[in-house]
Amino acid sequence: MTMSWHMMVEFEPPLIACVVSNANFSFAALRATRECVIAIPPRKLAATVVTVGNVSGRNIDKFTEFGLTPMTAARVAAPLIAECFANLECSVSDTRLVPKYNLFILEVLKAWIDPAQKRPKTLHHQGFGTFVVDGPTIKLKSAKP
């Protein structure tokens, strides 16, 4: 599935919060398997990201349908996506806010990057197929992370 709403929660252990609608096939899968892979797509996959988000995995195999390449993960059964520049193998670590908000806390068990993708640009979803792509980087002195 395509997911927009997520954030970092902790560095150590690495935790991520995300919202997965209970209308999605992935919601049931996440609750049942308690694991997933978060794959971060580069700019050139933008059209695929939208298409993947507009159909359900209940009916089709999205890897085959959209030309994505599954790769075996090390710590979870869900596959990585070879075309993505980063893949995070995650387990569900807290479901207390799932009933009310569909909000899962995930722990990242293993992280992969594709070294062939140099300085990839990420996509920031603004809604209904509109994305802002990463622009210039600013580096300022900071005492804090």
Place this chain on the structure above:
Amino acid sequence: MTMSWHMMVEFEPPLIACVVSNANFSFAALRATRECVIAIPPRKLAATVVTVGNVSGRNIDKFTEFGLTPMTAARVAAPLIAECFANLECSVSDTRLVPKYNLFILEVLKAWIDPAQKRPKTLHHQGFGTFVVDGPTIKLKSAKP
């Protein structure tokens, strides 16, 4: 304070999740007052964002110190920041994940934009004073938000 970790949780009512370290003065303030303003800074405030994030409001008045202009909010006691292109007046609506993760669920009670700031660029924090600024916008056809 400067906050990096936040995400949308729901459209209606508008909910936001955020992580505020319990080492911050703002953590105690948020727990005590149960309200806040989330102010979204434009690119030109990047240096101020870092400076504000590196000192504590325990010791100084950051508005005075850093040349920011407080404006009265409509629904909460905390002030808006006039220089920011958007200000969200929020109340704390769920604290169940505060003890374990410092994660607050906020409801947006009122949202303001500065109409004088056209197409403002947002700052995406990558850690230790490095930010990516919004680049180009991509518009694709989508059936979903």
